[in-house]
Amino acid sequence: MAPIGIKDVARHASVSVGTVSNVLNRPSRVSEETVARVRQAIDTLGFVRNDAARQLRIGHSSTIGLVVLDIGNPFFADIARGAEDAADSAGLSVILGNSDENTVREGAYLDLFEEQRVRGVLISPIGDVTERLNRLRSNGTRTVLVDRSGAGTGVSSVSVDxxxxxxxxxxxxxxxxxxxxxxxxxxxxxxxxxxxxxxxxxxxxxxxxxxxxxxxxxxxxxxxxxxxxxxxxxxxxxxxxxxxxxxxxxxxxxxxxxxxxxxxxxxxxxxxxxxxxxxxxxxxxxxxxxxxxxPSRMLGETAVSILLEELDDPELTPQNVVFSPELVVRASSVYPPPA
Structure with missing residues (x-):
């Protein structure tokens, strides 16, 4: 059985293909009654949008790629949560890659994100990836280093001293x-x-x-x-x-x-x-x-914020944000610990 397409939805809802496209991408241009009718048709027919084809048409996706060193470390999990929260507020999604401190896996994720035409790439790298990130940027994919300073590299970054x-x-x-x-x-x-x-x-x-x-x-x-x-x-x-x-x-x-x-x-x-x-x-x-x-979550949030600014203005000068660490004293170093 052939998959349900946008033409099937249009026929079922008695509207044009263009109207269905507007409902999917620009619903504010369509009356509430028509939007409801098209969405009812989508639910009835079980239509699933072919986002890959859509990405080919517009040249990029609605996703951000994030590569971390070790997702088993709660520090990087918090970075990912911060990035997801900020991306979600901007109508974007995050695809998470775990390099597991392996340069081959790290490179494979960067290849994948480039193939998927993500809007941008956030990465906590193992070694020096400046050359690879510059290649991504030259092809129109914005990049931000996370938990690593990009000062002097021409790449934006968020890091801690x-x-x-x-x-x-x-x-x-x-x-x-x-x-x-x-x-x-x-x-x-x-x-x-x-x-x-x-x-x-x-x-x-x-x-x-x-x-x-x-x-x-x-x-x-x-x-x-x-x-x-x-x-x-x-x-x-x-x-x-x-x-x-x-x-x-x-x-x-x-x-x-x-x-x-x-x-x-x-x-x-x-x-x-x-x-x-x-x-x-x-x-x-x-x-x-x-x-x-x-400030793990703030690292992820700030990285996405910088990425969004660069998407709005590709000529923006790279930003290198550096946060200050804070010592939290507890009983493993001094007992009783300070109040």
Whole structure:
């Protein structure tokens, strides 16, 4: 059986094909009575609009592509929610791609979005994707970097000052009297990981006698954090760091599990712990987690806002919005925590 087409709807509603098109795309041009009749015909016949054909006619879709590093991380899920809310308000939809910190998957999503003629692409990249984004822009697809600065690249961006965030975390630990601090990270090709380490080093350089040990985890998940935490807990007490700063909250949660649930390392008495992102359940861990807060939803909302401005004015100068991080102190670094 042939699919129901727009001509079938027009015939059933006793209107022209043009009227059906107006009801679908510009209903304000059609009387309420006619709109009701056409929509009744659509419901009766089970008509589904061929949006692919529509995209070919107008040259683009009503969607935005978003690529994140790890949708399993609540930080990126919040970015996606913020982007969806802002896009929905503008009558657009978001297609979400999870690169899973894999450059091949990242490239495949960019290829897909280009083929689908999305209105724009938001991406939290693994490495340097400037050349690829510039190619998209030259073909008319607007692009915005998310959680990564685009300063000097000609690409708009929304990001957080991760160097400042790393500094805040380690300066807090130093102010508590901690002097043997471990920085736990992974995927050091990711800019945010390197920037947070740079901030940590700047703080360490301010305090004579303070030491920073870089510990590499296998990945950026809770399981990876638990494995690294178990390795630290197995060290002799004198060889352990007296504080751990992790590149994200998922690693911190894993370290906390290893210290509190599978060993006898006391947090924060023996080892203070600071994470990064301040995801929703950071405050609900067995020892509430001190963390560097990022405005995750606002990152997604602002990225869409910048994209919409560029769609309205393609000659607009690229914008590079940088948010400031905030240290949220809880019991994992100091007990009792401040009121």
């Amino acid at each position: 991760n160097v400042a965030g790393g500094y805040l975390a380690v300066r807090h630990l130093l102010d508590l009297g901690r002097r043997r601090i471990a920085y736990l990270g992974a995927q050091f090709e990711i800019r945010q990981v390197v920037d947070r380490l740079e901030g940590a080093r700047r703080a360490i350089a301010e305090v004579p006698g303070a030491q920073l040990e870089v510990v590499r985890a296998d990945g950026l998940t809770v399981v990876d954090g638990r494995k690294a935490g178990q390795a630290i807990a197995r060290r002799a007490t004198a060889d352990r760091p007296d504080a751990v700063f992790t590149v994200n909250d998922l690693l911190a949660v894993g370290v906390l599990q290893a210290f509190v649930m599978t060993s006898d390392v006391r947090v924060p008495d023996e080892v203070a712990l600071v994470g990064y992102d301040d995801i929703d359940f950071a405050a609900a861990t067995v020892v509430p987690l001190t963390s560097v807060r990022q």
